[in-house]
Amino acid sequence: MIEKKSKEKYSISELAGEFNISPRSIRFYEEKNLLNPKRTKGNQRIYAKSDRARLKLIMRGKRFGYSLEEIGEMIGMTSTDFDEIGQINKSLEYGIRKLKEIREAKAELEMMEQDMLKVKDKLMIRLKEIEGANKQAGEGR
């Protein structure tokens, strides 16, 4: 049997559809060296699973407010050109820094969540106040 699993190759618009972005964006990410898909003999882009995974990482970074440059540095970390110990150590350091950032961001998100909950509570209280006042005043129609 020949090797073939589920979905091995994707076209640019397939990925665009899946991630809800434009093909232009994907090409743009390639311009910035965040992606590097193979091509058909007719020069059209074909994305492998690994490319799709990278795009996923890109989108994740974006959703979190990272610039493409930062994302490039982050996912560059996963590239497979570690030939020197120095490189690995640099990557490790970088990763550790990013981990710190991520954890800080998580903490901030939790603060935001708390803020939101507080505002929500206030709104609820205010609602009840108004309802109470209306009840008191007997404002039917």
Next chain:
Amino acid sequence: MIEKKSKEKYSISELAGEFNISPRSIRFYEEKNLLNPKRTKGNQRIYAKSDRARLKLIMRGKRFGYSLEEIGEMIGMTSTDFDEIGQINKSLEYGIRKLKEIREAKAELEMMEQDMLKVKDKLMIRLKEIEGANKQAGEGR
């Protein structure tokens, strides 16, 4: 005794320094109606605690990748012009949506964290491999 606590008023550059942004940015946020500080009789901006708190929210939103427009909608939620129940309900809905987003973002951050940790592990393993190889080969100098 006259009422006066700790730090009641801030100048634009004080806030800029505190949040590590430029005065220009702060003025820009004001242009976008995200801030609305009082003025001195000489027309210079004075920021009260509440203004500082708002700026804090703005920065938090930014760090999380929200656009100023979105942030405006979010912190607009905390403004005190809720005179109608409908308004309150709308705000509540909005807040709940945002809460969902925040929780999703938290989940994503956790995924990123896991990714990072995986990559880190791989790098560590690779490092050991190389070290092991060097030991084997006895590559001193």
Next chain:
DNA sequence: ATTATATATTACGTTAACGTAAAGGTTAAG
């Protein structure tokens, strides 16, 4: 009062991250 800073407004410049349009090749379907 006189500087030295800080701030205000106005207005043009810049960068990232695409959007959009033109002009043409490629692939899948009939």
Next chain:
DNA sequence: CTTAACCTTTACGTTAACGTAATATATAAT
């Protein structure tokens, strides 16, 4: 083989979020 639906590159346009510079007051320090 001929389209229709995609895809390619090239290149100029756009928007958000400021940067920067010029010119003019304001406030703080001496």
